[in-house]
Amino acid sequence: MTGQVLVDSEAFKERFEHLAAKAKKSIYLQAMSFEGDSVGEWLIDTLIASPAEDIQLCLDSYSKFVINDQFIYSTAYLKDETFRAEVKNTSAIIKKARKNGIKVKYTNPLGFLFLQYPHRNHKKMVLIDEEIAFIGGLNFCEHNFEWHDMMVEMNSTAMNQSLSNDFHRSVAENDQSTVDELGDTKMYYLDGYRSKNIYKDIFRNIDEAKESIRIFSPYVSDPLLTYTRTHKAESVRLDIISPGINNKNVFKAILSNELMKGYFNFYEYQGRMSHLKAILIDDKKLICGSSNFDFISYYFEEEVVMITENQEIVQDFINKISKPDIANSLLKKSLGDTRSYVVPLLFAGISKLCHIVATIISVKYLFRKSDV
Structure with a gap:
């Protein structure tokens, strides 16, 4: 497998336009957020212009209710004419896509009274023909494209097939909780708390670190933080890189x-x-994908995570992300007056509530599958 790291939206945008224009068989694209702004319009126009025979877009139902980080059914919709126009345009360009032969599927409905709101499909992937695949953190909306982020490109038939299988399962709403082994790379397909045993396999990489662990994420939290604190060797340096503007x-x-x-x-x-999410271990192993390594991902969200020892990709990440991002960061000894007892207590309460809700969702899932 060969590959490269594409840093920020412009690099991905240029590469995707080039590949889409040459695609022959298929383009499969999945994201959590899609909005009717300049990025959404660019994406649909690029897909319509592509000669690929089979073009499919898989979106989470979140985008039906939240645009620009604002809930559609809110006072903001009534007060803000620009917001209303973007909501309407989102629907309009989806209709335009379907009219031009693009298959669009919204997954994970929010359910009655939005009771299924926590269970989101958070995956981001792009598959072109049968050889090229991308995973990472980019959603298709302006504010996400403005953030610091990355997509990892992989040129591999086996990788494309693995991700394509998961894409079609998402379209069929047949969520999976599995691991694919592809030589020097493992692909983890996660479904929230149902995948807690698979998460243990991911976390074990922390135990195996010999020199250093670097975590890049805006939303890093438990269970990863507690696991890392209690399992990493004392001699292993742990760096967390997270944005000041969050x-x-x-x-x-x-x-x-x-x-x-x-x-x-x-x-x-x-x-x-920075919306980027990755863990670099000993400068030899890279963990990356759609997961923010937070409690929301762990308990509720469908994610795709890659663990690779492919040195071409690992070194590209070090050169393009790890070194520049640390150089563009301030080493902080503290973050101001943070001696608060409220935050840890509140966080413990939220984590406990997430555990209870996730357990209920998991039980409902098992019953639903038994009826199929």
Whole structure:
């Protein structure tokens, strides 16, 4: 397998346009968020222009209800004409896509009274013909394209087939919780708390670290934080790189309290929001994909995670992400006055609630499958 790391949206956009224009058989694309702004319009126009015979777009139903991080059924919709126009345009360009032969599927309905809201399909992947695959963190909306992020390109028939199988299962809403072994790379297809035993396999890589662990994520939290604190060897250096500008400041508060425990070095990424998610172990092994390594992903969300020892990809990540991001970060000893007892107690309560809700969802899932 050969591959490369594409840093930020412009690099991916240029590469995708080039490949889509040459595609012959298929383009399969999956994301959680899709919006009727300039990025959404660009994507649909690029897909319509492609000569590929089979083009499919798989989106989470989240995009039917949340646009630009705002709930559609809110006062913002009534007050903001620009917001209303974007909501309407999202629907319009989806209709345009379908009219031009693109198959669009929304998965994971929110259910009665939005009771299924936590269970999202958070995967991001792009598959072109039978040889090229991308995974990473990009959603198709302007604010996500403005953030620091990455997509990993892989040129491999086996990788494409593995991801294609998962894509079609998502379209069929037949969620899987499995692992594919592909030589020097493993693909993990996760379905929230149903995949807790598979997560143990991912976390075991922490135990095996000999020199260093670097975690890149805006939303890193438990169970990864506690597992890392209690399982990594004392001699192993742990660096956490997370943005100073964060669209979900509760996670910054969590890291602030954890920093006082003294088991990691905190690098605050400067300048803009970073949506990038990856774990680099000993500069030899890379864990990356759609998971933010937070409690929401662990308990509720469908994710795709790759663990690879492919040195071409690992070294590309080091050169394009790890070294530049740390150089663009401030090493912080503290994050201000963070000696708060409220945050850890609140977080413990939220984690317990997530555990209860996820258990109920898992039981309902088992019953639903038994009826099929």
